[in-house]
Amino acid sequence: MKYSINEVSKKFGLSIHTLRYYDKEGLMPFLERDRTGNRVFSETDLNWISMICCLKNTGMPIKEIKQYADWCTQGMQTINERKVMLTNHRKKVLMQLEDLKKDLNLIDSKIEVYDNPELAQKMYGGLEKQ
Amino acid sequence: MKYSINEVSKKFGLSIHTLRYYDKEGLMPFLERDRTGNRVFSETDLNWISMICCLKNTGMPIKEIKQYADWCTQGMQTINERKVMLTNHRKKVLMQLEDLKKDLNLIDSKIEVYDNPELAQKMYGGLEKQ
């Protein structure tokens, strides 16, 4: 099964501009073209775009994703580099998860204060005057 | 207890430039100055900066944080707006948490493939040639 850029755009909620931008930045070095030069996306490409979205959503800069893509095209002699990169990135994602949980707790306690104004003085100095 | 901008900078890992930028953007409408015009941070200010960091880290744009700060300075007639904003933001943070967990799973499964190359063909079309 093959897909046009428009179909991929809709599938991932990425604009066509963004997909072309990713390609231009070297994130999809393996993308094929039809005889008129249009991009043709395969299932493999869709899976790789999922991975791009995953890495992007977890804060990896595009240059680093490109590095990973480049390593992938270079074959098995780069397996270790790729594994190290992903393992380091995994640690960052774990920290993001922890941070996000703490942030959620802080937001929850703020909301609780709005629900129970009598708690206000226990809170953060009380910037939120009630 | 009062703090200089330098102390606050170190406490939060925000640059002095960033703190002044936040102030300029209206994120700290309550900040006091000493007689020579230097910013003086109180405990309340530190707690509010924690909240700024929390909202910023969870993806709230600075303009929206400013809106919240403005509502805070307007007193209790804006309590409902503030509560609605935080409640909506909370939903987004919950979604971020879910997304982050999914992304972590994907990264984990990738790493697992690198640890067990024989799993490779089960994975994502196998862009990562091994």
Add this chain to the structure above:
DNA sequence: ATGAAATCTCGAGTTAACTCCAGATCGAGA
């Protein structure tokens, strides 16, 4: 008294990640 350290303002510069536009081309349907 003086030189260093910390702060200030204003405004310009930077970076990442898009986002858009103009002009060209190609393939399919009336």
Add this chain to the structure above:
DNA sequence: TCTCGATCTGGAGTTAACTCGAGATTTCAT
């Protein structure tokens, strides 16, 4: 054949969030 829609490229523009630099002021230890 003509036109419409989808795609292409190259390059310029945008936006958010900083980041920096110049020049001025104040404070404080020697």
